[in-house]
Amino acid sequence: MQKETLEQFSQQYKTLLENRLSGAVNELDAPGTLKEAMLYSLEAGGKRIRPLLLFATLKAFGCKPEKGLDAAAAIEMVHTYSLIHDDLPSMDNDDLRRGKPTNHKVYGEAAAILAGDALLTLSFKLLAQLPAEVADGETKLSLVAGLSDAAGAGGMVGGQIADMEGEGRQLTLKELEYIHINKTGRLLMYSVIAGAEIAGASAEVKRTLETFAHHIGLAFQIRDDILDLVGNEAEIGKRVGSDALNEKSTYPALLSLDGAKEALNVHIGQAKELLAQTGLDTDMLEQITNLIGLRKS
Amino acid sequence: MQKETLEQFSQQYKTLLENRLSGAVNELDAPGTLKEAMLYSLEAGGKRIRPLLLFATLKAFGCKPEKGLDAAAAIEMVHTYSLIHDDLPSMDNDDLRRGKPTNHKVYGEAAAILAGDALLTLSFKLLAQLPAEVADGETKLSLVAGLSDAAGAGGMVGGQIADMEGEGRQLTLKELEYIHINKTGRLLMYSVIAGAEIAGASAEVKRTLETFAHHIGLAFQIRDDILDLVGNEAEIGKRVGSDALNEKSTYPALLSLDGAKEALNVHIGQAKELLAQTGLDTDMLEQITNLIGLRKS
Numbered sequence: 135m136q137k138e139t140l141e142q143f144s145q146q147y148k149t150l151l152e153n154r155l156s157g158a159v160n161e162l163d164a165p166g167t168l169k170e171a172m173l174y175s176l177e178a179g180g181k182r183i184r185p186l187l188l189f190a191t192l193k194a195f196g197c198k199p200e201k202g203l204d205a206a207a208a209i210e211m212v213h214t215y216s217l218i219h220d221d222l223p224s225m226d227n228d229d230l231r232r233g234k235p236t237n238h239k240v241y242g243e244a245a246a247i248l249a250g251d252a253l254l255t256l257s258f259k260l261l262a263q264l265p266a267e268v269a270d271g272e273t274k275l276s277l278v279a280g281l282s283d284a285a286g287a288g289g290m291v292g293g294q295i296a297d298m299e300g301e302g303r304q305l306t307l308k309e310l311e312y313i314h315i316n317k318t319g320r321l322l323m324y325s326v327i328a329g330a331e332i333a334g335a336s337a338e339v340k341r342t343l344e345t346f347a348h349h350i351g352l353a354f355q356i357r358d359d360i361l362d363l364v365g366n367e368a369e370i371g372k373r374v375g376s377d378a379l380n381e382k383s384t385y386p387a388l389l390s391l392d393g394a395k396e397a398l399n400v401h402i403g404q405a406k407e408l409l410a411q412t413g414l415d416t417d418m419l420e421q422i423t424n425l426i427g428l429r430k431s
Numbered sequence: 432m433q434k435e436t437l438e439q440f441s442q443q444y445k446t447l448l449e450n451r452l453s454g455a456v457n458e459l460d461a462p463g464t465l466k467e468a469m470l471y472s473l474e475a476g477g478k479r480i481r482p483l484l485l486f487a488t489l490k491a492f493g494c495k496p497e498k499g500l501d502a503a504a505a506i507e508m509v510h511t512y513s514l515i516h517d518d519l520p521s522m523d524n525d526d527l528r529r530g531k532p533t534n535h536k537v538y539g540e541a542a543a544i545l546a547g548d549a550l551l552t553l554s555f556k557l558l559a560q561l562p563a564e565v566a567d568g569e570t571k572l573s574l575v576a577g578l579s580d581a582a583g584a585g586g587m588v589g590g591q592i593a594d595m596e597g598e599g600r601q602l603t604l605k606e607l608e609y610i611h612i613n614k615t616g617r618l619l620m621y622s623v624i625a626g627a628e629i630a631g632a633s634a635e636v637k638r639t640l641e642t643f644a645h646h647i648g649l650a651f652q653i654r655d656d657i658l659d660l661v662g663n664e665a666e667i668g669k670r671v672g673s674d675a676l677n678e679k680s681t682y683p684a685l686l687s688l689d690g691a692k693e694a695l696n697v698h699i700g701q702a703k704e705l706l707a708q709t710g711l712d713t714d715m716l717e718q719i720t721n722l723i724g725l726r727k728s
Contacts, residue, residue, distance in 0.1 A: 164584035168592045172584065219548065224540035243521035247544065248592050251516065252584035254548065258555040259579035262572045271568035275559045278575055282556035287461035287469065287549035295465045295545050 140186075140421035147189045147199055147206075148182050154207045158260065164252070171241040171249035175214050178232050181429075183354075183422070184209045184325040190418035191329025191343065201268050205277060205328045208257040212285050213321060215250040215257075220294060222246060257281065273331055280331075284324035293317025297382075305383035311352065318358075319351030339412055346408040346419075353401040354426050356394055359384035363391065365430065402427040437483075437718035444486045444496055444503075445479050451504045455557065461549070468538040468546035472511045475529050478726075480651075480719070481506045481622040487715035488626025488640065498565050502574060502625045505554040509582050510618060512547040512554075517591060519543060554578065570628055577628075581621035590614025594679075602680035608649065615655075616648030636709055643705040643716075650698040651723050653691055656681035660688065662727065699724040 155176045159169050185206035189199035221228040221236040222243060228236050238246035261277045269277065283289055293316025300309060326347040330340045362377045363386050377384050385394040405423050409416040452473045456466050482503035486496035518525040518533040519540060525533050535543035558574045566574065580586055590613025597606060623644040627637045659674045660683050674681050682691040702720050706713040 159584075162584045164589040165592050165596070167596065168584050168589055215548075219544055222541075222544065224544065244519075244595055245592060247516055247519065247521065248588050251512075251548075251551065252588045254551060255579050255583035255588065259576045259583070262575035262579070271572060275568060275571055275575075278559035279556045282552050282559070286552035286556070287456075287459045287465050291545050291549045291552065292461040292465055295462050295542060298541055299462070299464065 151185050171245045175237050187325040188329040191326050193418050194414040194416045195333035197333045204260045208260040211253040211257040215253040218250040284320040289320035302381045314355040318355050322351040323347035346405050349401040349405040356385045356398045448482050468542045472534050484622040485626040488623050491711040491713045492630035494630045501557045505557040508550040508554040512550040515547040581617040586617035599678045611652040615652050619648040620644035643702050646698040646702040653682045653695045
């Protein structure tokens with residue numbers, strides 16, 4: 135049997151995911167404008183890297199990836215809300231996201247803030263109402279609390295405020311890592327942990343996977359910084375060089391471009407080593423790890 | 432034994448609540464500015480009407496109101512986040528809230544948006560981690576899903592967007608009620624329902640209490656509109672007449688001032704009748720109902 139490629143896997147589960155995302159919003163009894171604004175950003179595409187990590191983690195345990203559908207949708211809603219709010223004029227003030235006008239450019243600031251709020255709120259319901267065959271009550275409660283930790287003040291939101299506060303001054307590597315571990319890493323880690331919890335992983339394997347996810351989270355961000363410096367605008371779908379413009383500290387600025395590439399390779403290498411330690415069928419997780427190390431957008 | 436007054440009850444449980452709110456934020460491992468912005472609005476005072484409703488509902492069932500502490504804190508966090516976001520320049524653009532500068536006036540728009548996001552996110556964790564002696568797993572999951580419904584696109588956020596969309600044109604009474612039932616009513620209703628669920632209420636009593644809460648929710652809003660027209664600025668802590676200024680439809684505008692007062696009395700009367708039907712010890716809930724009908728701020 136031929137090995138399933140990430141591309142095949144991604145196509146299959148992205149379609150499932152995108153249908154679930156649209157379905158969850160369409161079935162809401164809510165004002166049309168609000169649903170439209172929510173759907174606009176949910177349907178804007180993207181790599182869906184967090185859902186794919188969750189699906190691939192389930193696959194590693196020999197579970198059907200479909201089991202993670204609602205949890206993946208919840209995570210993607212949280213990710214999407216964070217993009218909508220980050221793009222706002224009072225935050226990063228971005229006009230384009232994935233080559234399309236940002237949410238507030240289309241629906242106005244107020245609706246964009248509310249669409250983000252509504253997506254965040256909806257995500258917790260999806261987790262609380264996971265089907266019984268996917269997760270027992272205790273697992274669902276752990277998933278709710280874990281998403282709150284990963285996305286909240288001690289996680290993603292905390293990373294975002296630290297990022298803003300760090301603009302215009304040179305950060306230390308430690309400060310930069312705090313920002314990225316929280317702003318980007320925590321939700322990536324949660325995606326893997328959620329898969330492991332649904333699969334009923336042992337505490338030890340969960341810890342190994344968590345460290346794996348920590349490394350790919352940092353790798354993801356280092357690659358992001360490198361792309362902002364040397365990437366192709368058309369492929370990325372947003373302006374390159376915006377970090378320098380916004381006086382943001384980046385890995386290449388702190389470590390030089392070669393140093394950043396080296397750090398990227400170290401994290402990718404450690405991530406793969408940890409995968410090997412789990413004894414699971416981690417081929418798809420490894421393919422995602424390679425993608426993170428080499429992605430062009 | 433002398434009857435406990437709402438004032439005594441309120442003082443006792445407001446203090447407990449306020450300590451819990453501060454504690455939940457202070458224990459977060461998060462950037463200082465973010466915690467400060469969260470605490471600023473949580474500690475801004477207010478009547479704490481939602482927590483009091485929850486505590487009084489537990490009391491009606493003969494449960495210790497303390498059992499509702501974490502759920503009450505979760506609800507107050509959601510209420511507080513909604514005020515922070517509603518006050519933003521792109522929404523109601525309010526400079527004052529309870530006589531103090533609004534969150535974004537003190538911390539800036541970005542931090543205010545993020546403080547709101549973090550409070551909303553934290554609320555779900557409090558519910559998921561309610562102590563086992565307060566709620567079993569199924570009740571906790573129901574509380575999480577219920578808060579998401581009450582606060583999300585089909586509830587509070589939906590009401591807020593409908594409210595904004597309705598500005599500058601004359602609404603029908605039906606449209607106005609849709610807005611208020613969702614923007615204000617749903618979270619008030621949830622406060623009562625959460626208390627009933629923690630107390631282990633029967634489906635029938637829950638339905639009666641839900642209808643009770645529906646009426647006090649509308650009464651609350653009608654009183655709000657009346658106060659905006661004829662209230663005392665110093666007591667309310669914000670400008671009066673702002674509804675007219677913002678061309679907002681109100682009950683007095685639709686029904687005349689006398690008609691609005693009449694509608695207020697009808698809702699208060701129906702609420703009390705429903706309380707009597709429950710056969711519970713509803714004295715404190717009745718005192719809150721009277722407060723809602725007569726409040727001056």
